[in-house]
Amino acid sequence: MSIIGQPPPRHPSLPPLPVSAERVDRPLAAFAHDYPHGLSTGEHSHLRAQLLYATAGVMRISAAGALHVVPPGRALWVPAGLLHAVTMQGRVAMRALFLRADAVGAFPAGVAVLAVSALLRELVLAACDDPLEWDLAGRGGHLAALILDEISHAPALPLGVPQPRDPRLRRLAEAFRADLGSHRSLEDWAPEVGASPRTLTRRFRAETGLGFAVWRQQTRLAEAAALLAQGMTPARAAAAVGYASASAFGAAWRAAFGSTPAGRAATAQPVRAPVRVDML
Numbered sequence: 001m002s003i004i005g006q007p008p009p010r011h012p013s014l015p016p017l018p019v020s021a022e023r024v025d026r027p028l029a030a031f032a033h034d035y036p037h038g039l040s041t042g043e044h045s046h047l048r049a050q051l052l053y054a055t056a057g058v059m060r061i062s063a064a065g066a067l068h069v070v071p072p073g074r075a076l077w078v079p080a081g082l083l084h085a086v087t088m089q090g091r092v093a094m095r096a097l098f099l100r101a102d103a104v105g106a107f108p109a110g111v112a113v114l115a116v117s118a119l120l121r122e123l124v125l126a127a128c129d130d131p132l133e134w135d136l137a138g139r140g141g142h143l144a145a146l147i148l149d150e151i152s153h154a155p156a157l158p159l160g161v162p163q164p165r166d167p168r169l170r171r172l173a174e175a176f177r178a179d180l181g182s183h184r185s186l187e188d189w190a191p192e193v194g195a196s197p198r199t200l201t202r203r204f205r206a207e208t209g210l211g212f213a214v215w216r217q218q219t220r221l222a223e224a225a226a227l228l229a230q231g232m233t234p235a236r237a238a239a240a241v242g243y244a245s246a247s248a249f250g251a252a253w254r255a256a257f258g259s260t261p262a263g264r265a266a267t268a269q270p271v272r273a274p275v276r277v278d279m280l
Contacts, residue, residue: 034093037089045084076112077111103144172200185212
């Protein structure tokens with residue numbers, strides 16, 4: 001049974017983002033809204049850079065050729081003007097920040113999944129309680145300065161999985177996401193998608209930058225992160241995404257996140273080099 005399933009249709013009651021959140025004369029504006037399960041925003045972009053965060057629910061965000069699984073405890077950094085689409089899994093309590101260009105000069109140039117510290121979480125919630133035109137010299141200004149500092153320290157996590165563009169590879173990727181326990185190789189997939197194993201191997205690496213086995217593991221770990229965030233035990237999450245044993249899953253998780261699955265990598269530094277974010 002698919003963990004992701006088929007993409008849901010766009011929800012007819014998607015509320016528009018208040019224009020003032022993107023045009024207010026402040027370096028940072030907060031936006032809070034709760035969305036129902038299955039809502040899909042469709043592809044869109046914003047004038048300002050965005051930190052997409054949810055206190056509840058899982059967001060699946062397609063951006064820059066990758067699928068990013070963003071459960072609570074993580075956030076997605078989206079540069080200004082970048083096309084992206086958000087699909088909600090479960091009820092999503094979104095608490096987003098929109099940052100003016102002069103506030104993000106040293107932040108990631110591309111999309112990045114960031115770990116959200118307990119302090120950053122509380123700061124985001126506090127910003128959502130403030131008016132859009134907060135006092136630059138008062139509490140709002142202090143909150144904004146702390147938020148920008150916390151974002152600059154947030155480690156990047158490998159929860160974005162590049163997606164192939166070739167129609168044959170897309171069919172393969174969709175079929176695998178529908179059956180994460182599959183251990184079929186590219187040789188096994190070749191007759192079904194209509195291309196030779198050699199072509200699939202070459203195209204897969206060219207379009208994703210990864211070999212199929214590595215892409216498959218990253219996809220499984222991203223899906224496991226969503227399941228863990230929703231309260232599933234590591235053993236059940238391991239089985240759900242196709243690992244033969246909890247120990248094998250734990251080893252793969254530690255290699256990617258530098259922590260145990262029980263910690264859900266919410267605050268762990270990734271083993272891979274994070275996106276460099278200098279202090280503002």
